[in-house]
Amino acid sequence: MPSDPEYLAGAVDLLGILAYGALTAFERLAEDARTAPTLADKVQIAQLAARQIDHFDRVSERVSQLDSDVMTAMRPFHAPFDAFHAYTAPKDWLEGLLKTYVGDGFAADFYREVAAFVDADTRELVNEVLANEPHADYVVARVTEAIRADQRVAGRLALWGRRLVGEALSQAQRVAADRDALTSLLTGTVDRPGLDLAAISRMFTRLVERHTARMARVGLQA
Amino acid sequence: MPSDPEYLAGAVDLLGILAYGALTAFERLAEDARTAPTLADKVQIAQLAARQIDHFDRVSERVSQLDSDVMTAMRPFHAPFDAFHAYTAPKDWLEGLLKTYVGDGFAADFYREVAAFVDADTRELVNEVLANEPHADYVVARVTEAIRADQRVAGRLALWGRRLVGEALSQAQRVAADRDALTSLLTGTVDRPGLDLAAISRMFTRLVERHTARMARVGLQA
Numbered sequence: 001m002p003s004d005p006e007y008l009a010g011a012v013d014l015l016g017i018l019a020y021g022a023l024t025a026f027e028r029l030a031e032d033a034r035t036a037p038t039l040a041d042k043v044q045i046a047q048l049a050a051r052q053i054d055h056f057d058r059v060s061e062r063v064s065q066l067d068s069d070v071m072t073a074m075r076p077f078h079a080p081f082d083a084f085h086a087y088t089a090p091k092d093w094l095e096g097l098l099k100t101y102v103g104d105g106f107a108a109d110f111y112r113e114v115a116a117f118v119d120a121d122t123r124e125l126v127n128e129v130l131a132n133e134p135h136a137d138y139v140v141a142r143v144t145e146a147i148r149a150d151q152r153v154a155g156r157l158a159l160w161g162r163r164l165v166g167e168a169l170s171q172a173q174r175v176a177a178d179r180d181a182l183t184s185l186l187t188g189t190v191d192r193p194g195l196d197l198a199a200i201s202r203m204f205t206r207l208v209e210r211h212t213a214r215m216a217r218v219g220l221q222a
Numbered sequence: 223m224p225s226d227p228e229y230l231a232g233a234v235d236l237l238g239i240l241a242y243g244a245l246t247a248f249e250r251l252a253e254d255a256r257t258a259p260t261l262a263d264k265v266q267i268a269q270l271a272a273r274q275i276d277h278f279d280r281v282s283e284r285v286s287q288l289d290s291d292v293m294t295a296m297r298p299f300h301a302p303f304d305a306f307h308a309y310t311a312p313k314d315w316l317e318g319l320l321k322t323y324v325g326d327g328f329a330a331d332f333y334r335e336v337a338a339f340v341d342a343d344t345r346e347l348v349n350e351v352l353a354n355e356p357h358a359d360y361v362v363a364r365v366t367e368a369i370r371a372d373q374r375v376a377g378r379l380a381l382w383g384r385r386l387v388g389e390a391l392s393q394a395q396r397v398a399a400d401r402d403a404l405t406s407l408l409t410g411t412v413d414r415p416g417l418d419l420a421a422i423s424r425m426f427t428r429l430v431e432r433h434t435a436r437m438a439r440v441g442l443q444a
Contacts, residue, residue: 023264023265023268026252026255026268026271026272027252027255027256027268030248030249030252030253030255030256030271031252031256033248033249033252034249034252034253039245039293039296039300040293042245043245043278043293046245046248046249046275046278047275047278047279049248049252049271049272049275050248050271050272050273050274050275050276051272052272053268053269053271053272054272056265056268056269057269071261071262071265074261078261
């Protein structure tokens, strides 16, 4: 177990974000499964939902190994995640699907970025969670199909994608401002090297670029 | 792969029931998770929901091994399961919890009874699914606690439990009447030994007895 208390606090914060993110993603996907247009879609979305609980369980186990409690670790992130989901409630199944695609993709990119700053065991966990994402193809196929079937859908979904990322970034900013230990995980401390502000800004640029590529993949302008 | 076509049809029916049962249990549990009174309850119920998808995935894989398609295998059971859930929509979180307890318990007992009549690979699958049920303790504790906190709850839940089993048996009867291959899995054929009508009736008696014991465990009269 890593012993630097500030590092530990940052790592537990990060795991708290992953855990609560997975739990709220489960809820959202379960709701999408309920309104899926076909039983085959329902199955696919239910499988995605179940995978979020698998992520939650793995993260939760890692939090215990760090002598913390997952319920406590998640608490600081209830407000930002709940606000994000409240501000981005999908109007229909297709918006829900794009939210899954954009949200999971963004989350995965973020995991990749922070994996460099955590201890080896936590990094391994993050990589396992990332490796476990075989369903993106289904989401891509379904969104692409819907856009092809009705071109007017594209404009609406493009706007929706922008709104999702805008809200995500605004909540991320709120978290960064509130959680010093988490921020110092990225920026480093006297004893631990980290990113300077320019490097953090480049990281955000990369996240937005990857989001743009992801939108392009389904034929949407970011 | 077993070659007797009537046996195969019965086994695929059975797997179709398990698959669609798991899928509808997922939906019900996801809805319960949404209305859970605390985040800790939400986590527990979400984990139960995710486990149903794990069951679905295993059953689905076995259906493929038997050269059938799970979507097709589930189709005959949409109507009875959907009717069961429509007639037993929980009024509150506690009724949902008892439905989980009674429903999963009843399903597990039914799996145990039919496991004797299927091929070794399918039996192994059934046993794996049964072994994977560590959460009953949580449900028992929560229901017992709610009854202790308010004795009037007991009468209402006892009635509710009776209604659940009544509806389940009525839908089971409908399935048995409709699906000859499934019924002959239990009753046997000229070439394969099975249960006679008296033995099937004893099986139903055992299922009801175990339900009674399950209700007694949470302090409810069946």
